[in-house]
Amino acid sequence: MVTILFDGIAYGMLLFVLACGLSVTLGVMNFINLAHGAFAMAGGYATVVLVNRLGVPFFAALPLAFVVPAAIGVLLERTLYRHLYARSHLDQVLFTIGLTFMAVAATDYLAGSQQVFVKIPQALEGRFDLAGVGIGKYRLMIIVICGLLTLGLQYALTRTTFGSRLRAAVDDPRTAQGMGIHVNAVFAVTFAVGSGLAGLGGALGAEILGLDPHFPLKFMIYFLIVVAVGGTSSITGPFLAAILLGICDVGGKYYLPKLGAFVIYTIMIVVLILRPQGLFSRAQGR
Amino acid sequence: MSTAPGIVAIALADRLAQRARWQPVEIVFWAAAAASVFLLPGKHIILAEIAILALFALSLDLILGYAGIISLGHAAFFGFGAYCAGLLAQHHLIDEPVLALAVSGLAAAALGFATSFLVLRGSDLTRLMVTLGVALMLREIANRFDALTGGADGLQGITIAPVLGRFAFDITGHAAYVYALAVTFLLFLAARRLVHSPFGLSLRSVKGNPLRAAAIGISVNARLVAIYTVAAGYAGIAGALLTQISAFCSLDVFSFDRSADLLLVLIIGGTGYLYGGLIGAVLFKLMQDWLATMTPQYWQFWIGLVLVAIVLVGRQRMAGWLYCARGLVPDMLRRR
């Protein structure tokens, strides 16, 4: 019972790290980036190459799993995405799905279509018992890392100059620009961090979710659910939503195995009917 | 005798009639479709599938292009219609395909009516996710009741009776294509009438500005519910068509990929003028088929590239190029 709860939290944390970048681009920049999963995949594959082929230690590879997708993110943001901020949502959907297809096929070409695995350190394998509750070591690590990340993000958004610039740029880009904030630069950095976090999520999630070229399409729905349920006005919203979904998904599949993913779809619909702006969003006047 | 409002009404009716009048190019389109029955007998299998996709896209256009409701779960109705038709045939409840088609369409419309209340509120993202959720839930339900639906293995052993007792579906796909095309055409006519009717116009005003529409006395929600129901019925018929011509039905009819592809089709063709879905379906399917033949493993890459290119170049600009190229075509026609 407690083990299921623990697993659910770990799963939820992972979903949050994977999806929070999407929530930021959507909420902050009003941009539907369905290619978000592709950045997660890039992080995952970067880790596989680093750890398995080049022999980089797992924990040393994790920062790189952040850096590589972040760099790709900046590159794409500056060259392509930038032109689409002002376009309709439909164009954005078409464009980012196109990118996703390209990423899927390119990964298949470069890395093969079979699942790949990161060789994780011995110390993270298996689990231990704590007061009769089985705790997976790897999942514990996920909770620790993701928890720290969340705190860091929250701090960065609410307590730093960059955070206030970002919030200003979101609330009113024109005024922010007038106040001397480089809105474009702020957005680019935000996009990069979002992509990087997805990459880190992909690297951490490879062990649990499996990693193959189909990854961005397979998990796109989950990311969207997290964002839709959590709302896009803060990062606490998606965080709580991700935890809730993680627990309900794992719990639902444990207690009602025949209904499978039915539980989280139901939760999503109920939430969205009651709170169309998302479960944890403040009422929006905009 | 005629008062000022009367004149306005007459003028308005005149404009409407003009809008609703058939353009030559539309006639060419349908003539080409009819000609394909005789000229392209070898392509009937894929053409039948294109006709179904076109009908399905037309259905999405009704809600997206005319009512502004974006849906990522339109496969819910497609799948519901598909399973209805499949079960009706499997248990020999209704053997006549045309009748079964109508019943499946009505069933899907009923489902559309029931779920329409979920999409009345909320932002684009909310609607996207609610519709997606409905489709995925139906998929889980169909999987759960595998005694009825066959689960992940699909409905097996369906036999479809000949259409109107005469035209049997065979391996060549001729009957299937003519049947699918005829159904699509008839439903297109109905849709065309619908969007040019006062009801269709009121929908457009709702799409343009719901608040103002409400202010001039249009009951916004009733309109949205109505069109959503109609569109669901259309999608259900498209699904039923697929089941009937393939004598098979699997969980894939509810899949997210199907809804997403549909959205792509409609965006490629353009929304809000009914032909967008039809043209998009033809282009998308042919492109996919051609690329998948060229490179079975990596065709997705090239599709992706095309989508990206479409957006970057911009549909407006492409339409502009076509507009320049257009000058040539009527010339060639006239010269004969």
Added chain:
Amino acid sequence: MQRTKLVPMLAAIAAAFTLGTSHAQVKVGLILPMTGQQASTGKQIEAAVKLYMQQKGDTVAGKKIELIVKDDGAVPDNTKRIAQELIVNDKVNFIAGFGVTPAALAAAPLATQAKVPLIVMAAGTSIITERSPYIVRTSFTLAQSSVIIADWAAKNGIKKVVTLVSDYAPGADAQKSFSERFVKAGGTVAAELKVPLAVPDFSPVLQRARDEKPDALFVFVPSGQGGTFVKQFIERGLDKAGIRLIGPGDVTDDDLLNGMGDQVIGTVTAHMYSAVHPSPTNKAFVDAFRKANNNLRPNFMAVGGYDGMHLIYEALKKTNGSTDGDALIGAMKGMAWESPRGPISIDPETRDIVQNIYIRKVEKVGGELYNVEFATVNAVKDPVKAEKK
């Protein structure tokens, strides 16, 4: 608006249709999942089929073999349409491939209607071959290995088992065959668990399995999913809790095995092929396959494709190049040969494959993980069909 778009598009559509092919050769339509979640199956089979054609030449009995590869993404609706097009438009003489059972079942009626031999190179549900007299299988049935592993488990001190299978026809076959045989041999099946075929999440069901405290967990997941499963099995500590992992060999798929980590060492499975099967035929096959495919290790799907192509070649030789469907099927019935997996034959009554089932244990060979065979059951027929008689 309407006009600007319509006219040129019509022209483009008309132009797109003016492509066509037709030759007096023997055509083989290969329908495989080349994209999507089962893509690795498609890749393995395509590579093996192409290897065979490269080794044996593309001319048989005076006819040139032309291969047409199509992607169905493992979606049965697509499979059916593609098969129909291949038969009607391309006039193929064989349809082959079929990555998953639903795909094979969807295409079965077409084989009957068109009298075209349908060679199943991957899908493993018993009923497939019964759906048309024109279906021949060169892969395996799940019942074949499930029954053997049930016997083995019962003889090796395993008393209580939990079964866990993918929720579709092959999974049901595996579960049923295993449970029946195992219970008959005196064992008990404590729980029968299922996971969805698409996007499976194994951790909740594995927790359930663990809670039952069985001696062993019998598992079937389709090719390509074994890796995630084993990772979760270990992460959940089932190995440490003394629960053994047994099943048909799909779970320790050669394609993924080496990436699973050393914890899988000792897993016992029953299957028809291992890449380290000790025979000269297999050694040559594996070497050639690796050389042609960037050192990719062939798995049981590859061998199904390789043998399927062999069957097509040999049948054509027997009919002297005649492509009559009935003659070809007649030629295939009872055919026997030495495959990389060992001696195999086509059962003349059921058109299903008869092959040795090996019991294997995962071990480290030359720094890589392999399924090392340690016992053989000779010439196993599909038990499901054998029981019906």
